[in-house]
Amino acid sequence: MRFTIIFQIVSFIFVFNTQAQTSRVIIDGRDEKPLIATFTEHSIVYGSMRDVANALDLGLYFAAETGKIELKTAQFRLKATGDNPFVVVNDIVTGAESVYQLPVNVISAGNDLFVPLNDFARFLDIVLPTDVSFETAGRELVVGEFRPAHHIDITGMEVEERKNGYLIRLKSNRSIKDFSGFYREDGWFYLTIVGARVDMNAFKNFAPKTPVRRVVPEQTPTAFQLSIQLNREVHSTDIFRDPKGDDIIIALHRRVDPTELAQNHRRAATEEALARERDRWKLDVIVIDPGHGGKDPGTIGVRGTREKDVALVISKKLGELIERNMPNTRVVYTRETDEFVELDRRGQIANEAGGKLFISIHANSMPRKPAPQRGFEIYLLRPGRTEEAIRIAERENSVIRFEEDYEERYAHLTDENFILVTMAHSAYIRYSEQFADILQNKMRQNTRVNNRGIRQAGFYVLVGASMPSVLFEVGYLSNPDEERFLASSQGQQQIAEAMFKAVERFSREYETMFETASGF
Ligand SMILES: [Zn+2]
Secondary structure, three states: OHHHHHHHHHHHHHHHHHOOOEEEEEEOOEEOOOOEEEEEEOOEEEEEHHHHHHHHOOEEEEEOOOOEEEEEOOOEEEEEEOOOOEEEEEEOOOOOEEEEEOOOOOEEEOOEEEEEHHHHHHHHHHHOOOOEEEEOOOOEEEEOOOOHHHHOOEEEEEEEEEOOEEEEEEEEOOOOOOEEEEEOOOOEEEEEEEOOOEOHHHHHOOOOEOOEEEEEEEEOOOEEEEEEEEOOOEEEEEEEEOOOOOOEEEEEEEOOOHHHHHHHHHHHHHHHHHHHHHHHOOOOEEEEEEOOEOOEOOOEOOOOOEHHHHHHHHHHHHHHHHHHHOOOOEEEEOOOOOOOOOHHHHHHHHHHOOOOEEEEEEEEOOOOOOOOOOOEEEEEEOOOOOHHHHHHHHHHHHHHHHOOOHHHHOOOOOHHHHHHHHHHOHHHHHHHHHHHHHHHHHHHHHOOOOEEEEEEEOOHHHHOOOOOEEEEEEEEOOOHHHHHHHHOHHHHHHHHHHHHHHHHHHHHHHHHHHHHHHOO
C-alpha cells in the first residue's frame, strides 16, 4: 500500500514536470489534429487518453469511482485502468472480449490516464477503421486516412444454388489472403478470416436460405469468425477466393443420398418392369395356326373332307369373332389361304408377332376309316406318354415329309432333345393347361362334340412357339357323322364360337392373374 502511494506521488510529480511534452497526430500525412500531452519515462512515451480521444474523434467515458477510461468506436470499447497493465477490448456487436497486457502500468493523472503510446497504438489499430502506429523517434501518432467504406472488408454474404450444390459468397472489398474454414460432421462450417472487419448487421440479419439454416458471426479484434449451420444435404465443402474477384467462396457439395438414388432407381426399374410385365400379360396378340395347307391336305375324311379346309374355315371364323369382340386383341394367322407353311415357320410367325397364345387347329383321324371314335382332343406340348398320343403326334409331325430337307431341319428333334425343348416350354405350360381347361369346358358347354380330354404329345408345331400353346383336334374326320358336322358351316361356327368363348375367358383370367400376382 505504501509503495503504491509513493509511486503515485512520484508519478504525479513526474507528469507534472513533463507535461509540456506533446506528440503530434498525423492523419493521412497531414498534421491537422490537436496535440497529445505526453511524457517519457525509461524511454517509454506515455500519452493522454483524453487527448487521443479528442484527436481521433473517439467517444470517451470516464468512470471516476474506478479510475477507468473507456474509448468508444461504433463497434469497439477500449478500456484502460490506472495502475493496471491490462487493456480490455470489447466488440459490442459480437460481445467478444479480449484482454491484452501492456509492458507497463497505465498511469492515472486526475481524470485522465496516460498510456504507453507505442503499445496503445496497436489497440487503436484494431478498433479504428484505419492504420494506426506510433513513431517513437518523432513522437508522432500516425493515422491512415479514415475511409469508413473501406473499413468493412466483408459486406455480406449470398447463397447461390449450383447444379451440384451451393456457393456461399462472402462479398469482400479487398483481397484477403488469410482465411480458413472447416466443415464438421455436426453440420457446422467454421470460417475464420484473419484481420477482416465485417458489416455485422449483414450477418445478423441474414435470413436462412437453403442450405444455410443459421449463421453466427463473431468479430474479434484480430479476425472475423463465422459459424454457418448447414442442412443435411451438404456433404463436403471447399473454401477459396473467387478467381474473378476478391470474394471468398465456400463451395458446398450436395450430398447424393445413396438410398434416395437407389430408391429412385428401384422405383423406375420397378415401374418399367411392371409396365413390361403388364404388357407381357396382355393377351393382345393371338396366333391362330390352321393346320396343314397347300400340298399338305392333312387327313381326309370318309366323304373326302380335307383337314386343311376344316382347319382354315374354323380358324377364320374364330379370328373374326376375336376381331369383332376383342378390339384390343390382334389376330395373327400362320396362313390365311390354302398354302403350305413349314411347321417351324409357323412358330417363327407366332414369335415374330409377339403372340401371347398359340392355337393350332387340326382335325383327327384313325388310321383305318370309317372308325367309331369321335370327339375333340386338346394337346399340350409334352413328349407323348401314351401310344395314342405318340401315334397322333407322329401323324401330325409326319407332315414334315412335305417339307424340303426335313431330315436336316428337324434333326435336332431327336427323342432326347425333344424333352429338352419341351422343358423350355415349361414356363408356359401352366397357362397352356389353363387355356386347355377352359377350352375343354367351353366345347362341352357349347357343342355336341364328345370330349376326349386334354392330352400331351410332342407336336413339332408347338415346339417353335414361345408362348402358351395348344394343339386342338376338333374332331374325327374318320367318323362319318362327325365328318358331316365338321364340314358343315353350322358345325364350324359352333366350334369357332366355343373357342372364342374360351379365348375371351382365358384373356380375362390371364390378365387378372397378373394383377393378382403383382399386387397391382
Ligand atoms: Zn393335323
